[in-house]
Amino acid sequence: MEYKISLEEAKACPTQFVLAINDTLNVISGKWKMPIIATLFFGKKRFTEVQRNIPKITPRMLSKELKELELNGIVKRTVYDSIPVVVEYELTDSGRLLSDVMDSMIHWGVNHRKGIIRENTAEKIAG
Numbered sequence: 001m002e003y004k005i006s007l008e009e010a011k012a013c014p015t016q017f018v019l020a021i022n023d024t025l026n027v028i029s030g031k032w033k034m035p036i037i038a039t040l041f042f043g044k045k046r047f048t049e050v051q052r053n054i055p056k057i058t059p060r061m062l063s064k065e066l067k068e069l070e071l072n073g074i075v076k077r078t079v080y081d082s083i084p085v086v087v088e089y090e091l092t093d094s095g096r097l098l099s100d101v102m103d104s105m106i107h108w109g110v111n112h113r114k115g116i117i118r119e120n121t122a123e124k125i126a127g
Contacts, residue, residue, distance in 0.1 A: 027072045028098070032057055032065045034105075037074065037091065037098055044078075044090040074098070 005016055028034055032054065039045060039053040051062055066089060069075040074095040080086040091098075 024101070027069075027074060028101075030065070032061060033069060034102070036062070036065055036069065037095060038102060040075065040089060040091045040095070041099065041102070044088045046086065046088055050089060069095075 005020075009016060011017060028037070035054045035057075036050060039050050045053070047059075047062065047066075050066075051057060051059060054062070066075060066077070070077050073092055076090050076092050078088045078090070080088070
């Protein structure tokens with residue numbers, strides 16, 4: 001049984017709206033998933049390359065998060081039969097579709113930071 005709902009239907013129904021938001025958050029939530037996805041937007045990466053691009057992530061946590069992203073169809077893991085064995089990670093088509101989500105998050109984050117800085121500056125001047 002395949003369940004399909006349109007964007008318009010999800011926006012029109014509070015229950016479907018919340019379910020769609022929850023589905024998205026279940027896949028991308030957590031401290032490390034979005035930084036991993038962001039790193040892979042720049043192309044295929046080996047494990048150590050991903051780790052180098054994300055300060056403070058431990059190898060164990062990176063491995064766990066990559067496995068979850070792979071299970072959710074966001075990341076594709078390719079093992080090459082070579083000596084030594086080479087493993088690369090890349091975004092799937094579904095993972096690449098997160099670019100609009102990330103662009104919106106970046107836009108919101110930049111504007112939010114500017115607003116906070118403005119508020120803090122205004123409070124210091126007034127105070």
